[in-house]
Amino acid sequence: MTGFGRKAAFVAGTALVSAHVAGAAMAQDFAYVNDHADIAPLCGEEPLRVALIDGYGGNSWRRTAFAELEDEAGKCDNIGEVTYAEAGGDVQAYNAAINGFVAQGYEIIISYTDFGDAAIPAYRNAQMAGTTMVPYFSDLSGRVGVDYAANPYEDAFSAGRIFGEWVGETLGEGTTVFLGGLAGSASSVTFLDGYKDGLSGYPGIELLDDNFIVTNWNPADAQKAVAGLIAKHDHIDAIASDYGVTSLAAVKAYEAAGLDVPAMAFIATNNEYSCKWTDAKAAGEAWPQLALSGTTADVRFALRAALAARNGIENPEPRALVAFPFANSEEGLDPLCDPAMPPDADLSSSLPIEKMEALFSQ
Numbered sequence: 437m438t439g440f441g442r443k444a445a446f447v448a449g450t451a452l453v454s455a456h457v458a459g460a461a462m463a464q465d466f467a468y469v470n471d472h473a474d475i476a477p478l479c480g481e482e483p484l485r486v487a488l489i490d491g492y493g494g495n496s497w498r499r500t501a502f503a504e505l506e507d508e509a510g511k512c513d514n515i516g517e518v519t520y521a522e523a524g525g526d527v528q529a530y531n532a533a534i535n536g537f538v539a540q541g542y543e544i545i546i547s548y549t550d551f552g553d554a555a556i557p558a559y560r561n562a563q564m565a566g567t568t569m570v571p572y573f574s575d576l577s578g579r580v581g582v583d584y585a586a587n588p589y590e591d592a593f594s595a596g597r598i599f600g601e602w603v604g605e606t607l608g609e610g611t612t613v614f615l616g617g618l619a620g621s622a623s624s625v626t627f628l629d630g631y632k633d634g635l636s637g638y639p640g641i642e643l644l645d646d647n648f649i650v651t652n653w654n655p656a657d658a659q660k661a662v663a664g665l666i667a668k669h670d671h672i673d674a675i676a677s678d679y680g681v682t683s684l685a686a687v688k689a690y691e692a693a694g695l696d697v698p699a700m701a702f703i704a705t706n707n708e709y710s711c712k713w714t715d716a717k718a719a720g721e722a723w724p725q726l727a728l729s730g731t732t733a734d735v736r737f738a739l740r741a742a743l744a745a746r747n748g749i750e751n752p753e754p755r756a757l758v759a760f761p762f763a764n765s766e767e768g769l770d771p772l773c774d775p776a777m778p779p780d781a782d783l784s785s786s787l788p789i790e791k792m793e794a795l796f797s798q
Contacts, residue, residue, distance in 0.1 A: 466591060466756035467737070469730040470786060473752045478743040479512035484544055486518045486739065487537040491530045491550025492618060493522025495653055495681060496780035497704050498548075500732040503795045504787055505546070508736040512743070525618055525652075527551045531558040534569075538562045544742045546735060549574035549589075552622030559584045568746040572738035574622045575755075586741035590734055591756045592623050592678070593630035599676045599701035600634020600641075602726045606699055606766055609640030610673030613665060615658060615682045616648030624648050627678040627703075644669055651682050658685035659692075666693050674699040680727065680782070684709040687723075699724040704731050705762050708779030710771035713763075717770070727771060728759035729784035736786065760784070 488505055490498050502520050509515040521537075523530035530551060535558065537545050545562055549555070549571045556576060560583045562569040568585045575589040596614075603612055614631050616624030628648045635641050649665065651658035658681070665672060666689060675698055677683045683702040687709065690697045697716075705727050716722040734757055744751040762784045763771035772783045778796035785792060 465754040466758045467753050468760050469590075469733045469737075469757050470760050470784075472733070472736060472786065473740060475508060475511050475736075475740050475743070478740055478747060478749055479514055480743065480747040481514055482543070482746070484512070484515045484746075485542045486515055486544045486546065486742075487542045488518070488520050488735065489530065489533045489537070489545065489547040490520075490522040491527070491548060492525045492653070493520075495679075496706060496782065497653075497679065497681070497732060498522070499795065500782055500785055500787065500792075501548075501735045503791060504732050504785065505735045505739060507787060507791060508739050523550075525550075527554055530555060534558045534562050538565050538567050542567060544568045544570070544739075544746065546738045546742060547571045549576060549622060550618070553577050556583050568742045570738050570742040570745070572734055572741075574626060585745035586738070586751065586755070588734065588737040588741050588753070588755050588757060590623070590731055591758050592626040593633070595703055595728055595759055596627040596630025596632075596676070596678075597634035598630075598728065599627075599726065600631045601637070602634075602701055602764075602766070603674045603676065603699060604635055604638030604641050606724050606726075607641060607673055608638070611642045611644050611669065611671060612674040612676065613644050613672060614648045615651050615661070615675060615677035615679075615686065617651060617653040617678065617682075619650045624678055627676075631676055641674075644672065651677075651679075651685070653679050653682060655681050655685040658682040659689045662686045662689035663693070666690070666695065672698050674701065676701040678703055680705045680709055680729070681780075684712070687712060696721075697723040701726040703728045703759050705729040705771060705782055705784050706779065707774060707777050707781040707783055710763070710783065711773040711775060711779075713771060714773040722765065725763060725765050725771075727761075727763040729762035729782065730760050730786065731757075732782055732784075733786040
């Protein structure tokens, strides 16, 4: 996607985000995820190796995030290596990966906060060993400078609240569910809490399950889960989720059942979903949707925070990050669709288009 396309989407939907975030539990400053500081003043001169650890990997979002990290690190001549590990959903394997990179002497470790506060002891041990440890995405309860060097986080609560208020405003009354990721996922819990908060002002909207629906962020599991919801409930008017691939799977489940697709609110887009919606609109069959996106770039903020901490430089960016509005049917903001790009491509990514193409040609 061109820079112009990203900027156009951002400007068109800023009013939506601003209106909702202003009332959210986020009084501190924040940065939109497509508004990046210059990394050059933060690089320093020390030769560095950087490791990224995911608690769960393999999906398109994680692959794109690692590519974003490589792209950002490439702007610092002193970063000689960027490597990756994922723990397959196992917290013990996650902690072992952290310990392993510490033992190898990696200067910077960045990790996705799949296991929330449960991993803080491993983060603290790495930080105390002299590694610059930066967990990112969820807002942890540890102490910056003690348990980890920095903790930039996606304001999932505010995003969830935006979803809830959008569903309330769009539908007025009806039923809804929230699709999350792995069982117990800290980020999914936070999204759902925000969703409940957003829905609280709309008594006509009923949340059919007090917990998020586990999908493992896997399209096959998500489609199966939504098929089960369709069989269980007479009607669902809106589905919110914390991953666009999950929302795409929900759309396919409804299509397989021969039913109209309900309103969809989600974060982290993909090209297949956007093109499917675009085709549905052309046929007069589009469903209401809100998509916030750009979150694969969060890892860039994590790297810049790590460099600032390691080099004793004040970080020019705040901890809190907010996804930008990529699509909103109620405000006439259509998603970008590029049939020439792979279905997995996230066109809200901060990756240059040629690197996006290279990533998905592998």
